[in-house]
Amino acid sequence: MLRGLFGKNGTESPEPVQANIEGSLPDWLQGTLLRNGPGLFSLGDKTYNHWFDGMALIHSFTFKDGEVFYRSKFLRSETYKKNMGANRIVVSEFGTMIYPDPCKNIFSKMFTHLCNAIPDFTDNNLINIIRYGKDYYASAEVNYINQIDPETLETVGRANYRKYIALNLATAHPHYDDYGNTYNMGTSIMSFGGPKYVIFKVPSGAKETQDHHLALKNLKQVCSVPCRSSLYPSYFHSFGMTENYIIFVEQPFKLDILRLATAYFRGINWGTCLKYDKEDQTLIHLINRTTGKAVSTKFYTDALVIFHHINAYEDEGHVVFDMITYKDSNLYNMFYLQNMAKKNEDFIQSNDQWSPPVCQRFVLPLDIEKETPVGSNLVKLTDTTATAVLQKDKSVYCQPDTLLVGLELPGINYKFNSKKYRYFYGSRVEWSPHPNKLGKLDIVTRKCVEWTAEECYPSEPVFVASPGAVEEDDGVILSSVVSLNPEKPPFMLVLDAKSFTELARATISTSVHMDLHGLFVPQQDIPQSSSQQGAE
Structure with a gap:
C-alpha cells in the first residue's frame, strides 16, 4: 500500500551512518545533499490526516572522498516542541485541524474562532531547503522559516x-x-488596500561576525501586484524567472480568505479553504526585475492548476517558460492518508478523476507592433507550437506547447536557470503497481529516457554539474530511493546525467523516509560555524 511509503513514522539517525558503495562515485563529487519532507504522522492517540501535515524530517547525504554518510534529524520547530511536550498533536496543519478544547462545544469553538480569525500558522517547515545569503532554512509556505x-x-x-x-x-x-542573491515571493493577505x-x-551578503547576521535583514521588496479578487487570492507554489523578468501565474486555484478566517469556527481544515474555479481564466504577470513594473500587456490562458515551474528564458523578443500543469486541483486530495492507504490498483479504479501532470511551454511576445491585426499569432519562434494570439482588447491569449505527460518534481542544471536550456529531469508519476521511475526529457527531440528498479521509489532528482562542465x-x-520491500534497504542513487545510466548506489543501513525537495550544497559552501548561530 502507498501509505507504507508515505504515512509511516520515520526515525532519526542523528549520527553519521556510512553507506556501502556499489559502483564508482566521481572523484569531484564533494558536498552535501540536504533533503526535507514529512516524517512523523502520529503521536500519542492523534494521527495527521494528510501527508503534507507530518512533522518535518531533515536528511543529509554527504559525499566526501569517495564515501557517503547519511544522517537525519527532526526539525526542532516550535510545532515539534509543543507536540512532543504534550505527547500528542496540538498544532493544526494543512489537513488536520486541532481544537484546544476537546469538548468542541459552540462556546469553545466561538472563542477559538475569535482567537484565530487571522491564523498564526504552524512553523512545521517540511517542504524544501532555502538558502538566504550563507544561511540555510527549512521552509514551507508560511511566514516562518527555521534555520x-x-x-x-x-x-x-x-x-x-x-x-x-x-x-x-x-x-x-x-x-x-x-551573484548569490535570492528572489522569492509571497502573499500579504491583511495588507492596506487589499491582498x-x-x-x-x-x-547574498556575507556574515561579518560570529554572531548571527541574517541576510534577511537586507531584504528588499522588488514590487507588489494587487490580487484580482480581494477575497480570493491565487494560490501559488513557485514562479518563473528570466534574466530580466519575473513570471507569476495567477491561477484560478484560490484561497478563500473568509473561509480561512472562520476555519476553526466551521470545524474545517485549512486545506478546504482552497477552491478551483474552472470557469475563470489564468492571468500571467510579466514583471521587470530591475524596475519592479509589470509589462502592460495582459497575457492570459485557460483555467489550469500549477505547482512547479521548470525553467524560463528570453529568446528573440519572447519570454519562454515551462511549467507542469493540471486540469483540476485534486492533487492535494490524493495525499490524504486515507487515500494513500489504498492498494495501487484500487486507488486507480476509484480515482479516474485525477488528471496527470502535463509539462507545457508558454511563450509571451515582448514587443507588439500597433498595426498588428487582431487574431495574429505573435509567436515567431520556430521550435515550438505555442501560440499567443492578439485579441480585440489588445490582450494576448496564450495556448501552450505540450512537451510531455507524466513528469513531476522537475529539476534542471541550475547553471542554465533563466537561460535557454535543453534538458530537465523529474519523477515519473504513475499511480500503478509498476515501479516508479526517474525521467530525463530532451526538449528538442521530445524523447524521454528513464531509470527504474523493481520495487523502488526514487525521490526528486537533483542535478550536480561536473567541475568546469x-x-x-x-x-x-x-536521488534518494526507498522501497516497500524490507529486504531492499534504502540507497542514494547516482546516475550519469548524460547517459542516464547508474554509476553507483550508496546503500544505507538504517531507515530513510520518503521526502519532498532539497538542495545540494558544495563542500566549500558549507558554513563552518553555523551551529553556533541563531535565526532570531
Whole structure:
C-alpha cells in the first residue's frame, strides 16, 4: 500500500551512518545533499490526516572522498516542541485541524474562532531547503522559516518573514541569480488596500561576525501586484524567472480568505479553504526585475492548476517558460492518508478523476507592433507550437506547447536557470503497481529516457554539474530511493546525467523516509560555524 511509503513514522539517525558503495562515485563529487519532507504522522492517540501535515524530517547525504554518510534529524520547530511536550498533536496543519478544547462545544469553538480569525500558522517547515545569503532554512509556505546547520542538521533558530516584510505566506521555491542573491515571493493577505502578491530579493551578503547576521535583514521588496479578487487570492507554489523578468501565474486555484478566517469556527481544515474555479481564466504577470513594473500587456490562458515551474528564458523578443500543469486541483486530495492507504490498483479504479501532470511551454511576445491585426499569432519562434494570439482588447491569449505527460518534481542544471536550456529531469508519476521511475526529457527531440528498479521509489532528482562542465548534461543525478520491500534497504542513487545510466548506489543501513525537495550544497559552501548561530 502507498501509505507504507508515505504515512509511516520515520526515525532519526542523528549520527553519521556510512553507506556501502556499489559502483564508482566521481572523484569531484564533494558536498552535501540536504533533503526535507514529512516524517512523523502520529503521536500519542492523534494521527495527521494528510501527508503534507507530518512533522518535518531533515536528511543529509554527504559525499566526501569517495564515501557517503547519511544522517537525519527532526526539525526542532516550535510545532515539534509543543507536540512532543504534550505527547500528542496540538498544532493544526494543512489537513488536520486541532481544537484546544476537546469538548468542541459552540462556546469553545466561538472563542477559538475569535482567537484565530487571522491564523498564526504552524512553523512545521517540511517542504524544501532555502538558502538566504550563507544561511540555510527549512521552509514551507508560511511566514516562518527555521534555520538549520547544514552539517549537523541542528535547528539553529526561527525567523519570521513578517519581521522584515508584510507577508502571511511565501513560497518554498525561490530563485538564485549568478551573484548569490535570492528572489522569492509571497502573499500579504491583511495588507492596506487589499491582498497583494509581493516579490522580494535577499542579497547574498556575507556574515561579518560570529554572531548571527541574517541576510534577511537586507531584504528588499522588488514590487507588489494587487490580487484580482480581494477575497480570493491565487494560490501559488513557485514562479518563473528570466534574466530580466519575473513570471507569476495567477491561477484560478484560490484561497478563500473568509473561509480561512472562520476555519476553526466551521470545524474545517485549512486545506478546504482552497477552491478551483474552472470557469475563470489564468492571468500571467510579466514583471521587470530591475524596475519592479509589470509589462502592460495582459497575457492570459485557460483555467489550469500549477505547482512547479521548470525553467524560463528570453529568446528573440519572447519570454519562454515551462511549467507542469493540471486540469483540476485534486492533487492535494490524493495525499490524504486515507487515500494513500489504498492498494495501487484500487486507488486507480476509484480515482479516474485525477488528471496527470502535463509539462507545457508558454511563450509571451515582448514587443507588439500597433498595426498588428487582431487574431495574429505573435509567436515567431520556430521550435515550438505555442501560440499567443492578439485579441480585440489588445490582450494576448496564450495556448501552450505540450512537451510531455507524466513528469513531476522537475529539476534542471541550475547553471542554465533563466537561460535557454535543453534538458530537465523529474519523477515519473504513475499511480500503478509498476515501479516508479526517474525521467530525463530532451526538449528538442521530445524523447524521454528513464531509470527504474523493481520495487523502488526514487525521490526528486537533483542535478550536480561536473567541475568546469560546458555541456548542459555533464554531471550526475542524485536521488534518494526507498522501497516497500524490507529486504531492499534504502540507497542514494547516482546516475550519469548524460547517459542516464547508474554509476553507483550508496546503500544505507538504517531507515530513510520518503521526502519532498532539497538542495545540494558544495563542500566549500558549507558554513563552518553555523551551529553556533541563531535565526532570531
